Amino acid sequence: MSLLIAIDADTVLQNRFLGFLIWQSIQSAVVFALSKALLLSPFTSSPLSPSLGGAAAFLAFHLSLLLFSASLSLLASPSPDRAASPLELALAAARFAVASAPPAPDLRRRARVSLGFLLFLSATAVSAFVSVASVCWKCDSFSGTTWLRSLAVGLLYGLHYVYKRRWVLEFPIIQRPPFFSFKMGIPSAIGQALKLSGAGYLVSAMLSFFLPDVYKSQVAMQKFLAEEIVFYVGCFVVFFCWELSHHLHQVLHTKRLTFAPPKGSAAAETNPSEPLLAALEGSPPKSLLQYLAYLDLCMVCERNVDTWRRAAFFEETGETYKRVLAVCLRPLEQFTLKLAEGSESYSANNSLQLSHQLHSPAERQADSRLYEPFQDIQLYAWCARIVASLTAHSHKEDRFGVAQLSGSNAAVISTLVSCLLAVEASMGKKTNLPSPNYLMGPAGIKWATHSSGRRDAAAGITVKRKGSPLYSRAYSMADILRTSIYCIVSTFHDEMVNSSKAGLLEKDWVLMSKPLYGTHELIVQKLRLFLDFQAS
Structure with missing residues (x-):
């Protein structure tokens, strides 16, 4: 009986994950289309003409977001575990190499947490490397530095996400319908995406000064400004999709799950x-x-x-x-x-x-x-x-x-x-x-020594x-x-x-x-x- 219950609960969690991927794909497709039509159309010579490259960019954008969503689901946890420091991992590896002493169970658990953080940072860097370039594809101001700066932007987002412990699932005090909860989080997602894209743009702009000359080109000021605007828009679109995915993941996975047989069934009458x-x-x-x-x-x-x-x-x-x-x-x-x-x-x-x-x-x-x-x-x-x-x-x-x-x-x-x-x-x-410093005085008054x-x-x-x-x-x-x-x-x-x-x-x-x-x-x-x- 308990095995069947565990299987049913695991099936519900798997269905929630699949539903998360489906809705994440739909919202990302809408954001991608709107950004191309409204935000990046002034920087594109033929924004409405279909092409094979545009279809490939759209597919690459979805695959990169799928990588981010998968890494987010693997990292997310309702309990915030402490990660192992690099020094602890190095000492454990040295003890294992010298004396073949296996690490303690607590250290192994925290080592898995550290590995999860490392994989998530790698996934955000790769996802940003692909997704920002996919959003900026076909723009007249698209440059080669976009690829390298996207790596820095994705890594910065991953570090912020891990440091702020946003991977911890927070259960709401009041359980609302999923659509209403998701709708209420859209304004905060926009604000968070604006702040993070601005910070990522500034950091990547400073890093671009240290790039080799082969990645730099002497262009006019007008084209330089257009490149910067396109890159910032690309970062904002990607971060907005990531914030929506994060919020959707929180809403779907913290929704109440009822552990009870159907009312009126035989199990409900005998042992509910x-x-x-x-x-x-x-x-x-x-x-x-x-x-x-x-x-x-x-x-x-x-x-x-x-x-x-x-x-x-x-x-x-x-x-x-x-x-x-x-x-x-x-x-x-x-x-x-x-x-x-x-x-x-x-x-x-x-x-x-x-x-x-x-x-x-x-x-x-x-x-x-x-x-x-x-x-x-x-x-x-x-x-x-x-x-x-x-x-x-x-x-x-x-x-x-x-x-x-x-x-x-x-x-x-x-x-x-x-x-x-x-x-x-x-x-x-x-x-x-x-x-005993409290002394009882006349009329039952308590006097305390200083x-x-x-x-x-x-x-x-x-x-x-x-x-x-x-x-x-x-x-x-x-x-x-x-x-x-x-x-x-x-x-x-x-x-x-x-x-x-x-x-x-x-x-x-x-x-x-x-x-x-x-x-x-x-x-x-x-x-x-x-x-x-x-x-x-």
Whole structure:
């Protein structure tokens, strides 16, 4: 059964890729024809006369865009993996040559990422070499330098694409129809193509001064200006087609895929959750199929459209509910453990940095260890929203009480609060219990002793991090976790208040085992802040 589901899902992804190629060819043909008729016709002696060379240029233009689209699909990934540096690859090759020591699995994975970047840069250079010349073909101002300058322009686009990490698939918050999403991205594609073609033109113009004299010709100023205009138009047309292809690829591959049998079929009546669970548990980690499965699960849990699918999670045995929570809590637990390790390294190096007022290499390595776990923030956000929505819906939809009897509610609360504490620690926020410095005075007023030096030092660390990408990602993840916890607390508020009055809050809503981050007392204290709606 799971094998058939995997085959069907792979078929859907292949159909999406084929659909991407078809629509990319159609839009490229339209852009090519309009550019020839409107933009380049003043620089062509006979723009409307058909010729064999024009047909060959049109075919070469499509083949070059096919090369770009294929390399884009191979490079695109929902999870941003870190590439291996040339030094790491050289050291691994030297160790293999001397001691026949195979590289570590992590290094092999990052080496494949580096190879993908290299192939993509080569594909953009070759594609620009062919496509720009195909667009400028038959123009009176077409020169031999166009070929060499096109290579530089294509390589510049590839470097910008890789450096800005535009190859990472970004799933939209609101799922719109594909045509509407594609139409909304056309203005941004035009603006991006104008900026990139302008930058590419300037770089290629500077490089043209270093070309050998055999590629240069003494021409009149009027013809020189015409050559430059034609080259710029050719770059703009190619970059515009590439931007449209990039946007179309994002729209088609991030569209929701429903992992469920047809409603009313026998499979929908017996076990409608099996296709989704098979995709979540059996698909390769960090693959597009796994991300689409998490997206489908998140929409089922949060929306009231597929209530029949969500109701199937609360079946009598409780096995389905446990499997759903397991595939969502496991990534959050791994995320929390990584943050705990990174925070310990960062704290140790921060004390050293405050003493020497220098950024040591060890501190930069610790900062990178903190930043790495936030690469898959989209997946962790889905997992937090899924477990929170499913726990909240269990208050009314769990007819058999599987969520409460299995202890899943306590596991969800403990995991979310531990994860939130780890994220807040990575932001420089104090997460420990109140110290003995807080003294209780008359009338129950709390008086705190002054420790300005430590407080100023901690504030300096926090301010330093606020301008970094780490802080923005951590802030977003902390906001998602707080919202998820408040979703559960607001639903079970009366039950939690009664448990707190009876002294059973720790027993009913927090796991007694050692938490992933912090202490058991800290988890309970944080939960009480949420119960009083004072957590921020």
